[in-house]
Amino acid sequence: MATTLERTTRQARTKPAIIDCDIHNELDSERDLYPFLSDRWRTHLMTYGMHGPSGAIYPRFTNRRADAFPPSGREAGSECAFTSVQLLDEWNIACGILNPLTGAGSQLNPEFDAALATAVNDWQVAEWLDKEPRLRASIILPFEHADLAVAEIERRARDPRFVQVQFTGRPREPMGRRKYWPIYEACATHGLAVMSHAFGSGGQPITGCGWPSFYIEDHVGPSQSMQANLISLVVEGVFERFPTLRVVSAENGFAWVPSLMWRLDNTFDLLRDETPHLTRRPSEYIRDHVWFCTQPVEEPHRPEDLRWLMEQVGIDHLIFASDYAHWDWDAPDTAIPARLGDDVRRKIYYDNALALYGDRLMG
Amino acid sequence: MRTRQDGTSVAPGSAATALIDCDVHSTVPRVEALFPYLPPHWIEHVNQSVFKGAGTTYYPPRAPITARPGSIPPDGPAGSSLDLLREQVLDPLGVEIAVVNCLYAIDSLHNPEAAVAFARAVNDWQIAEWLERDTRLRASIVVPSQLPELAAQEIARVGDHPGFVQVLLPVRSQHPYGSRLFRPMWEAIAEHHLVAGIHFGGAPGNPPFPSGWPSYYFEEYAGMAQVFQSQLASIISEGVFDLFPTARIALLESGFTWLPAFMWRFDKEWRNLRRLVPWVKRAPSEYIREYVRLTIQPLDAPAEWRDMERTIEQIGGDHMLLFATDYPHLHTHDPLDTLLPHLPDALAQRIRSENARELYGLV
Amino acid sequence: MARHVVGRVEEIPPGGRKIITVAGRSIGIFNVHGEFFALRNRCPHQGGPLCEGLLWGMLHARVPGELEYTRAGEILTCAWHGWEFDIRTGQSWCDPERLRVRRYDVHVEPGDTLAADTPVPGKVPGPYIAETYPVVAEGQYLVIEVTS
Numbered sequence: 001m002a003t004t005l006e007r008t009t010r011q012a013r014t015k016p017a018i019i020d021c022d023i024h025n026e027l028d029s030e031r032d033l034y035p036f037l038s039d040r041w042r043t044h045l046m047t048y049g050m051h052g053p054s055g056a057i058y059p060r061f062t063n064r065r066a067d068a069f070p071p072s073g074r075e076a077g078s079e080c081a082f083t084s085v086q087l088l089d090e091w092n093i094a095c096g097i098l099n100p101l102t103g104a105g106s107q108l109n110p111e112f113d114a115a116l117a118t119a120v121n122d123w124q125v126a127e128w129l130d131k132e133p134r135l136r137a138s139i140i141l142p143f144e145h146a147d148l149a150v151a152e153i154e155r156r157a158r159d160p161r162f163v164q165v166q167f168t169g170r171p172r173e174p175m176g177r178r179k180y181w182p183i184y185e186a187c188a189t190h191g192l193a194v195m196s197h198a199f200g201s202g203g204q205p206i207t208g209c210g211w212p213s214f215y216i217e218d219h220v221g222p223s224q225s226m227q228a229n230l231i232s233l234v235v236e237g238v239f240e241r242f243p244t245l246r247v248v249s250a251e252n253g254f255a256w257v258p259s260l261m262w263r264l265d266n267t268f269d270l271l272r273d274e275t276p277h278l279t280r281r282p283s284e285y286i287r288d289h290v291w292f293c294t295q296p297v298e299e300p301h302r303p304e305d306l307r308w309l310m311e312q313v314g315i316d317h318l319i320f321a322s323d324y325a326h327w328d329w330d331a332p333d334t335a336i337p338a339r340l341g342d343d344v345r346r347k348i349y350y351d352n353a354l355a356l357y358g359d360r361l362m363g
Numbered sequence: 364m365r366t367r368q369d370g371t372s373v374a375p376g377s378a379a380t381a382l383i384d385c386d387v388h389s390t391v392p393r394v395e396a397l398f399p400y401l402p403p404h405w406i407e408h409v410n411q412s413v414f415k416g417a418g419t420t421y422y423p424p425r426a427p428i429t430a431r432p433g434s435i436p437p438d439g440p441a442g443s444s445l446d447l448l449r450e451q452v453l454d455p456l457g458v459e460i461a462v463v464n465c466l467y468a469i470d471s472l473h474n475p476e477a478a479v480a481f482a483r484a485v486n487d488w489q490i491a492e493w494l495e496r497d498t499r500l501r502a503s504i505v506v507p508s509q510l511p512e513l514a515a516q517e518i519a520r521v522g523d524h525p526g527f528v529q530v531l532l533p534v535r536s537q538h539p540y541g542s543r544l545f546r547p548m549w550e551a552i553a554e555h556h557l558v559a560g561i562h563f564g565g566a567p568g569n570p571p572f573p574s575g576w577p578s579y580y581f582e583e584y585a586g587m588a589q590v591f592q593s594q595l596a597s598i599i600s601e602g603v604f605d606l607f608p609t610a611r612i613a614l615l616e617s618g619f620t621w622l623p624a625f626m627w628r629f630d631k632e633w634r635n636l637r638r639l640v641p642w643v644k645r646a647p648s649e650y651i652r653e654y655v656r657l658t659i660q661p662l663d664a665p666a667e668w669r670d671m672e673r674t675i676e677q678i679g680g681d682h683m684l685l686f687a688t689d690y691p692h693l694h695t696h697d698p699l700d701t702l703l704p705h706l707p708d709a710l711a712q713r714i715r716s717e718n719a720r721e722l723y724g725l726v
Numbered sequence: 727m728a729r730h731v732v733g734r735v736e737e738i739p740p741g742g743r744k745i746i747t748v749a750g751r752s753i754g755i756f757n758v759h760g761e762f763f764a765l766r767n768r769c770p771h772q773g774g775p776l777c778e779g780l781l782w783g784m785l786h787a788r789v790p791g792e793l794e795y796t797r798a799g800e801i802l803t804c805a806w807h808g809w810e811f812d813i814r815t816g817q818s819w820c821d822p823e824r825l826r827v828r829r830y831d832v833h834v835e836p837g838d839t840l841a842a843d844t845p846v847p848g849k850v851p852g853p854y855i856a857e858t859y860p861v862v863a864e865g866q867y868l869v870i871e872v873t874s
Binding site: 169171176201202205206207214216217223227229253255258259260262264265270298301305308312328 | 426535536537539540541542543567570572573574575577579580581582585586587588589590592593594596597600601618620624626631636637638639640648661662663664666670673674677679693694695
Binding site for chain 3: 543601602605606633634635636637638640641642646
């Protein structure tokens with residue numbers, strides 16, 4: 001490794017403020033959660049460890065940004081102070097939303113899953129939100145068990161620093177299924193968005209045709225699994241039942257959105273009699289209810305297609321996300337090319353997230 | 364006069380150029396139709412037990428999309444009558460060649476003896492009842508794709524019959540088709556110079572979504588496009604085309620407007636992660652443009668024609684698309700009305716016949 | 727063309743690296759099995775700190791299952807997205823013709839040729855810019871050439 005490491009510092013210049021909708025706060029180890037667990041569940045965690053559905057472990061070369069490990073030797077993304085400097089200060093991020101990916105939400109033991117989710121949320125408050133006023137967070141839920149999840153939402157909803165609830169990319173059932181409706185009802189009541197973050201398995205493979213062999217397939221996969229989630233949310237009538245519900249797609253890219261809307265609308269023309277509960281065309285629900293984190297920004301073969309693509313998705317519904325400190329993050333200054341113009345950039349980097357999250361973000 | 368898929372009539376166009384229909388369906392009318400081609404112990408089994416063979420289609424049996432108006436003959440299900448196929452498609456459209464795809468659900472037969480026996484019977488039935496009765500027809504070999512060694516044996520048995528141009532693989536499968544499990548099948552496909560035709564549907568038993576089973580057929584129909592995407596990711600990542608450079612893939616009833624976004628994402632992941640699959644020597648989009656073709660039914664059309672034009676440009680190359688009616692199934696658009704007349708003549712002609720002629724080696 | 731003294735040879739042992747700023751540019755200098763290489767520390771993709779990434783061998787395969795591993799430690803992957811660059815040429819793996827990172831020549835030179843701009847027979851004289859390193863006659867120094 002390097003004998004000396006002088007970090008590249010970008011030229012100081014006036015940078016417009018940014019809202020970053022996907023920042024990862026990591027555990028250095030499960031021990032970080034011990035102070036937030038009851039004796040009963042701390043003992044369980046120490047004795048048994050976490051246990052979710054078996055999935056896939058892929059050789060993958062890389063995991064975190066190689067330059068994001070704090071000098072303390074802790075895991076990248078696990079120290080609030082280092083994140084403040086390396087991410088928030090460096091890029092003039094006025095406000096950033098934390099999405100911890102800890103295994104809470106995916107434990108097979110429901111009571112343990114609920115205790116773990118509560119502990120993660122308490123840890124977020126103590127170690128992140130109380131320490132850094134620029135941060136907001138997603139509520140971690142035992143979302144496979146709606147009663148336990150709603151209890152956790154009720155516990156957090158009055159803290160305005162929690163802006164949304166977090167689902168993994170692949171719950172055990174498609175996201176529109178009615179087992180999740182009590183969660184959506186609680187979110188609608190409290191003005192919380194529902195966010196689905198790429199990856200994380202409820203036990204199903206990431207494709208509709210079995211487990212792929214390579215991490216590159218796994219890493220293409222979220223754009224397919226999020227499409228399945230959206231198809232389900234729209235077609236099963238979630239937005240009819242909860243007309244104020246807002247859904248956020250995180251780390252799934254967005255290039256697939258236009259062709260999905262076309263296909264759904266065409267299917268609606270063909271099969272609408274099967275779903276009489278839908279009163280509008282599917283694309284209308286998506287345009288009104290769904291926001292898309294930009295990362296990873298797809299790179300069209302013809303650069304001029306990016307603008308067209310964003311207009312097809314709806315420039316007002318794209319929100320910038322860096323995915324710090326994961327290896328596949330998007331750098332805030334280059335992710336949305338300057339050629340798109342200040343107007344588009346200001347919306348994607350700031351205004352759209354503010355409109356989406358409102359007072360919970362800046363109140 | 365030509366009959367549209369919705370049963371209305373239209374005068375034939377003046378540019379009467381050759382037409383090759385890459386996706387029409389033959390349906391086994393009833394299990395007894397296979398008796399001449401089944402061994403006696405299976406006839407006895409069917410006659411004396413509740414087992415009556417596999418399902419005859421992946422579509423909901425009575426849905427309007429399963430049978431366009433006028434396509435149900437008096438003595439069987441839609442797609443079971445060669446006379447009606449002639450009357451509704453081959454004659455009025457002046458079809459030079461049509462590729463028949465039988466969707467008999469061999470993949471749902473987990474009993475390998477049954478899977479092999481019924482695959483053989485269906486193929487022999489296709490030869491006798493379809494290929495030998497109309498010289499305009501070609502067909503796809505049905506195989507027990509869930510058992511690749513046995514699939515290879517069936518390909519070896521009938522693969523040299525001049526009427527068979529393709530092996531039919533349902534897009535939904537227990538494992539993605541790039542998996543090394545399938546190598547014997549790919550070897551047989553390459554050895555017999557057949558196209559691998561990956562078709563909408565499948566009954567492998569595992570759910571079509573990465574998050575389980577949806578509630579409505581609407582969701583399955585719309586979501587099938589993502590399964591095609593996952594299969595492409597698998598086949599390219601696993602080096603099928605590096606191992607078998609003569610292999611070609613036709614995506615049948617896949618939709619095609621999703622392809623540009625998928626290529627952008629996959630290319631991006633390849634630049635990040637190609638070390639994991641070093642045999643993939645070029646960007647995935649280059650493999651797709653060399654080895655993969657897609658049928659134009661269903662169309663998944665955007666609201667604005669200029670967006671369709673742009674999408675076709677993004678796919679890249681006049682050689683990618685194949686004409687198909689998908690008779691007797693019903694979709695939202697009839698491409699003879701909504702696509703081909705609006706395209707430049709040279710491109711329309713390639714889609715109508717030349718691309719298929721090259722792909723299938725039709726003379 | 728300016729020549730910059732960027733450190734003493736023994737500061738970068740085999741397998742090591744040092745990231746320095748020369749003429750306003752961040753540059754990574756690597757010792758790969760005793761050979762020195764220098765690349766601009768900015769990935770042409772999204773501007774990431776390329777030279778803080780890991781070094782790997784080259785992995786080729788004609789077909790799956792026939793992996794060929796060569797050139798251990800000569801492939802630099804960007805600290806952010808893992809794009810591969812050949813440390814000898816600065817060329818990317820994914821688009822070697824169009825996407826490359828600037829490379830610089832690195833020379834090992836004895837201190838007595840560098841100190842005090844002493845003219846040496848057969849060598850073009852300075853300017854040798856010793857930015858932070860007091861040069862003494864006895865040492866061996868790394869010198870890179872940077873177009874200003």
